[in-house]
Amino acid sequence: MSAARHVSVSPGAAHLPPEVLRLLDTWLPQQRWYPVPAEGVTHEPWLTVTFPGVADVVVALLRLAGPGLAAGSDSLVIQVPLVLTPTAEPEADTAETEAAGLIGTVTTASGTATVHDGGAHPTAWHAYLATALPEACEPADCAEMAGARRISGEQSNTSVMLPALSAHGGRGGMLKILRTVALGPHPDVVIPEALTRAGWDGVPRYLGAVPLPVPDDLDAEPLAHLAVLSELVTDATDGFELACAYASRDEDFGERAAELGAVVAQLHAVLLEALGPGPGLEPASFMGVLRRRAAEAFADVPDLAPHRAGVAALFDAVSDRLSAVVERTGGLVPLQSIHGDLHLGQALYSPGGWKVLDFEGEPQRPVAERVAPDLPLRDVAGLLRSLDYAAAVGQATDPHWAGHAQISFLEGYREAHEGAVPATSGSELSVATAELLLRALVLDKALYEVVYEFRHRPAWMHIPLTAVERVLAS
């Protein structure tokens, strides 16, 4: 691993003419990674980043402002890397130029320039790579960049596969440009780095990151992280695609699910060891967060209205149980660092077994909430939900496909967990309490998913909505 080279940071829209910002106002809301519904949202330049020795790459960090969005230091910030190339002729807007990331052409007092999305442009990829891993490649056309390509799909960020990256004995790399910039050290950097340092091979090896330094104080903890670089997992299958393929054939996913359960248990054990335990769970604040998330979901999605009373009743039952447990054990329901947004799409099945990815947490949650120590059961709930999605999307005709995979996953987790985490006197939850908590966390996740689908994939909203009904009926 190497020390990162520093980027330069300027306030506001330095290096970015107003014409470019106007172009972004229409282009940004059309991007899959744009984090909020666009209506009434404005983009206010916060900082501009440039890379040493790279003239044409400018990264705009834009604060989103508008109805319903937090303001000031809590506001959402998005990262928009741009490649500005002086040109004599405006470039034609065709499918080909769009695939190459052309956003448009602007003419300013200093001339005409094409504006490309840096997330789709090798010049910008190289700037990030050379910052995260200074010794990896110097010239922009270095061999390490051969075959570089952006991966497609439903991503919250922009990931670029670097199949030829061989630094640190690696067999390729994956550069992830973080689209929503979270203030503070980013969990997708801190956690894989800690797990890699601990020697755990259940994550792609961490190789480096691009920090956003505090202007004028390069020794201070970074303001944020802009990108992270990890080793490429080769011959891997996306866990969700794998599970959907099994579901479409009604093929038993039990063995794969149990293996994944064991890996998640190891993940929790290594995280506990590497980052230490958090404070004990405090029922009032824990339930307060669950209730606030539910209230936000009800406010966002009208279809949830019939479930308001059922959700409140379940959360009341959990609250009473937790208070009783905490009173009895003196507050020993342990919290720790967890993944936070675990689903099958965050797991790759490779010849070396399951690898867990993407420690960013739920991208729609405030960062402080995402990095706070939490219950490992939250990750378990995430995967149970995901197996339910796989059954629905893969159109399993066997009505027990999801249930069977979920039980196998839980068994794999329980068996490995018992071996991996030493039982601390008084810290273990009774089976009944764990089950009730898990139900509440599955409900919390399903409510989050209803909002996610409402915003991004309305045709899939029935999947989590049915889950909400099922949890409340059980």
Ligand SMILES: Nc1ncnc2c1ncn2[C@@H]1O[C@H](COP(=O)(O)OP(=O)(O)O)[C@@H](O)[C@H]1O
């Ligand atoms: N180190 C890696 N090796 C191979 N594939 C990876 C690696 N990291 C990510 N991927 C692939 O890229 C996809 C997106 O990565 P992820 O970190 O989940 O980004 P996002 O936060 O944008 O969803 C993953 O689903 C996986 O298919």
Ligand SMILES: O=P(O)(O)O[C@H]1O[C@H](CO)[C@@H](O[C@H]2O[C@H](CO)[C@@H](O)[C@H](O)[C@H]2O)[C@H](O)[C@H]1O
């Ligand atoms: O991977 P991201 O960090 O971008 O996570 C977001 O998008 C996910 C979908 O891509 C979403 O996951 C939901 O859909 C999955 C199937 O596509 C399913 O396996 C998950 O269980 C379900 O939650 C995730 O919630 C969201 O945060």
